[in-house]
Amino acid sequence: MPQNRRERLHDAAREEIKTTARQLMAEEGTAAISIRAIARRMGITAPGLYRYYKNRDAIITALIVDAYTALGDALDTVLQSFPAGQYAHQFIAVAEEYRRWALAHPVDYALIFGNPIPGYQAPPEVTSPAAQRALSPFGAIVQAAWEAGELHPRLPDAPIDEELHCQLAAWTDRSGYTFPPHITQSFLRGWGQVQGLTTLELYGHLQHLLDAPGRLFRAETEAYVRQLGFVMEQVVR
Incomplete structure (x- = not known):
């Protein structure tokens, strides 16, 4: 079944979060991954990320x-x-x-x-x-x-x-x-x-x-x- 617009935007946001986390890893190492660091790099508030991932570990698991x-x-x-x-x-x-x-x-x-x-x-x-x-x-x-x-x-x-x-x-x-x-x-x-x-x-x-x-x-x-x-x-x- 084709995704609706809301689902596409949600998936796009999840991909952007992972891309940002990879950039942080490339620049500062794997230990640099944190909700705050990702949110700051994306220009959004840290609580906003929790709509897409439960916590930092969920982001890391997705990247792995x-x-x-x-x-x-x-x-x-x-x-x-x-x-x-x-x-x-x-x-x-x-x-x-x-x-x-x-x-x-x-x-x-x-x-x-x-x-x-x-x-x-x-x-x-x-x-x-x-x-x-x-x-x-x-x-x-x-x-x-x-x-x-x-x-x-x-x-x-x-x-x-x-x-x-x-x-x-x-x-x-x-x-x-x-x-x-x-x-x-x-x-x-x-x-x-x-x-x-x-x-x-x-x-x-x-x-x-x-x-x-x-x-x-x-x-x-x-x-x-x-x-x-x-x-x-x-x-x-």
Whole structure:
């Protein structure tokens, strides 16, 4: 059903509030978000914002969901651009898009992966499904390769301890995957590598070591893909 004028104005105001909050984050960091600061920047009274958001935390939550959604959409677009079966190529391309998105959207990336915002407690029933968008494209590739028999992982050097094994199995089941826990462990290690190198570069910790951090990212991603057991002949530079 088409929105009426009042609904359109209400939605536009909510978007303006989020845009203003992002500007504050870009200029002063995530801790700068407050009802008063947003209202002052918009030229309205602080109580006026409560018609659109319950409190500051509701604004932050909306921004977090938006950021995860944008990142997930970007990763899904890249994943869907490859023919089915090109698992190694897909994984590397999605990882590189993860890095590219972070460097292009540092404010949003810092919001979802940076320092905690003082006093903010994320509602897990809202943010956890959104956060899964950042990981699910990688998981979908691993799951598809596993089902197709195109994943040949190296066995762990040592058995996984019982408690960790149970945690890995539980997460795998909750996420709807069917690969065994040792692949889950390796998969999460690889995602941590993507996340870690991206964060180091974003915050300037690699630039004084390397002229082109992207080359390290690519090399390490390819090395991880081999370790996980993807067929590297599929990779086309």
